[in-house]
Amino acid sequence: MDFYINTHKKVASKIQATFGKQEEEELLYLTNQEDGQGYTLLVGLGKERDLTFEKLRNSFAKAIKKARTLKIKEIVVKKINFNNEAEAKCIQAIVEGMDLALYTFDKYKTTDKKQEKIDVYLEDIEDEEGVRKIIVETLNVTTSIKLARDMINEPSNKLYPQELANRVMALARNSGFEVEVLEEEEIKALGMEAFLTVGKGTLNKPRLIVMRHLKGGDKEVLGLVGKGLTCDTGGYSLKNSESLMYMKSDMSGAASVIGVMNALAKNNVPQNVIGVVATCENIVAGDSYKPGDIIYTMAGKSIEVLNTDAEGRLTLADALYYIIEKEKVTKVIDIATLTGVAGITFGGVYTALLSNNNDFYTAFMNAANKTEEDFWRLPIHKKYHKYIESEIADLKNTGGSGGGTITAGMFLQEFVKELPWIHLDIAATAAVDPPLCEYTPKGGTGVGIRTLYELIKNK
Numbered sequence: 001m002d003f004y005i006n007t008h009k010k011v012a013s014k015i016q017a018t019f020g021k022q023e024e025e026e027l028l029y030l031t032n033q034e035d036g037q038g039y040t041l042l043v044g045l046g047k048e049r050d051l052t053f054e055k056l057r058n059s060f061a062k063a064i065k066k067a068r069t070l071k072i073k074e075i076v077v078k079k080i081n082f083n084n085e086a087e088a089k090c091i092q093a094i095v096e097g098m099d100l101a102l103y104t105f106d107k108y109k110t111t112d113k114k115q116e117k118i119d120v121y122l123e124d125i126e127d128e129e130g131v132r133k134i135i136v137e138t139l140n141v142t143t144s145i146k147l148a149r150d151m152i153n154e155p156s157n158k159l160y161p162q163e164l165a166n167r168v169m170a171l172a173r174n175s176g177f178e179v180e181v182l183e184e185e186e187i188k189a190l191g192m193e194a195f196l197t198v199g200k201g202t203l204n205k206p207r208l209i210v211m212r213h214l215k216g217g218d219k220e221v222l223g224l225v226g227k228g229l230t231c232d233t234g235g236y237s238l239k240n241s242e243s244l245m246y247m248k249s250d251m252s253g254a255a256s257v258i259g260v261m262n263a264l265a266k267n268n269v270p271q272n273v274i275g276v277v278a279t280c281e282n283i284v285a286g287d288s289y290k291p292g293d294i295i296y297t298m299a300g301k302s303i304e305v306l307n308t309d310a311e312g313r314l315t316l317a318d319a320l321y322y323i324i325e326k327e328k329v330t331k332v333i334d335i336a337t338l339t340g341v342a343g344i345t346f347g348g349v350y351t352a353l354l355s356n357n358n359d360f361y362t363a364f365m366n367a368a369n370k371t372e373e374d375f376w377r378l379p380i381h382k383k384y385h386k387y388i389e390s391e392i393a394d395l396k397n398t399g400g401s402g403g404g405t406i407t408a409g410m411f412l413q414e415f416v417k418e419l420p421w422i423h424l425d426i427a428a429t430a431a432v433d434p435p436l437c438e439y440t441p442k443g444g445t446g447v448g449i450r451t452l453y454e455l456i457k458n459k
């Protein structure tokens with residue numbers, strides 16, 4: 001999708017947003033009477049004083065999808081009267097809504113591919129310079145989100161750990177961040193037994209992907225850790241057929257981290273961020289791990305495996321410990337499709353959040369309030385700790401009846417020591433069906449990328 005500013009080009013179709021007359025997000029489309037060709041898409045924004053950027057995203061997303069159905073290839077966006085200060089921000093929301101809405105995953109369709117390219121002409125822009133800058137920056141972020149969605153939607157026979165690493169290496173070359181991919185022997189030498197154990201029973205061997213964007217001089221280093229299960233069958237604690245269907249997306253946390261790294265590099269953001277993804281497959285084989293097994297972690301703690309389907313926390317325990325010990329980050333955020341109950345609780349709307357640090361939490365929520373992505377903090381209470389204590393090892397990998405999403409997060413907390421930490425359980429929000437907003441189609445969402453980018457940029 002290409003955007004042009006103040007070209008005064010004659011284009012047959014236009015999007016006209018209106019306040020008041022139309023209900024919020026209501027869409028009317030009229031054939032242009034003058035020349036008999038082209039359309040006017042009239043989108044309602046609701047009451048002017050209630051306007052939010054989220055309404056702009058959704059309304060323009062709806063309009064551009066309609067334009068696609070009408071096979072419109074060029075469209076003029078007539079500016080509404082935002083106040084001057086907010087012009088660039090409003091354009092940002094409009095670009096986000098339109099560019100993300102047109103995403104499709106149809107690479108495996110041999111016919112019926114959707115037309116994706118629409119040229120958009122933004123007219124009556126006052127701050128040309130500012131708007132041009134914000135469009136470039138925004139498209140680098142939305143492109144990164146679409147790359148993340150591509151990885152999430154890719155089936156696990158096409159996207160396995162080495163292929164994920166290949167994609168990251170290609171992005172790194174293109175966008176200018178550093179990447180290092182560690183193979184089994186090196187991972188073993190680091191002592192990451194928990195991570196290796198999860199990925200043991202497959203020919204598609206585990207990889208540790210380390211991404212570095214160090215453009216912030218002597219500023220602090222933020223660590224991002226993403227869960228990277230390219231396939232999670234549950235292992236011997238096998239999932240049922242319905243749940244199995246969705247587990248190609250169990251690397252959504254990794255996809256979000258990769259998306260953020262790509263956006264930071266593309267936009268040359270002057271901050272220090274290191275991303276780590278411990279990627280593997282959890283499948284059933286002769287040498288897969290079994291319920292009852294006891295394994296060690298890189299941190300030295302022993303874990304009794306009660307359920308091989310609670311594998312994410314095992315890989316993350318080692319990835320978190322690695323990023324703190326070896327990469328020397330001073331704050332860390334992990335993002336993971338960790339617990340199915342997060343989906344049951346929040347039903348595709350909120351990402352569950354746990355944190356051990358109120359200041360860090362507040363900074364994160366300030367960013368989230370700007371991007372209007374939804375997060376909800378769950379409590380950490382030491383009483384829950386009982387649920388993850390094992391009689392024969394230091395910890396066990398399931399909380400049994402005890403607060404699924406909370407105990408999973410608290411299990412991870414054991415591996416971050418006192419460092420400011422935020423845990424994002426995106427099991428509810430990483431992939432959606434049905435979609436709950438206009439600019440996120442069914443499937444991978446790329447949740448968290450906009451908020452993490454916003455947080456890092458303003459650090």
Ligand code: BES
Nearest residue numbers: 307309310312337338339340341398427
């Ligand atoms: N990847 C799943 C969590 C998940 C479920 C994500 C549904 C997205 C949609 C995770 O590895 C898992 O299986 N967790 C178990 C934990 C349990 C055994 C304690 C779960 O949620 O059932």
Ligand code: ZN
Nearest residue numbers: 232309310311
């Ligand atoms: Zn699992």
Ligand code: ZN
Nearest residue numbers: 229232250312
């Ligand atoms: Zn999983």
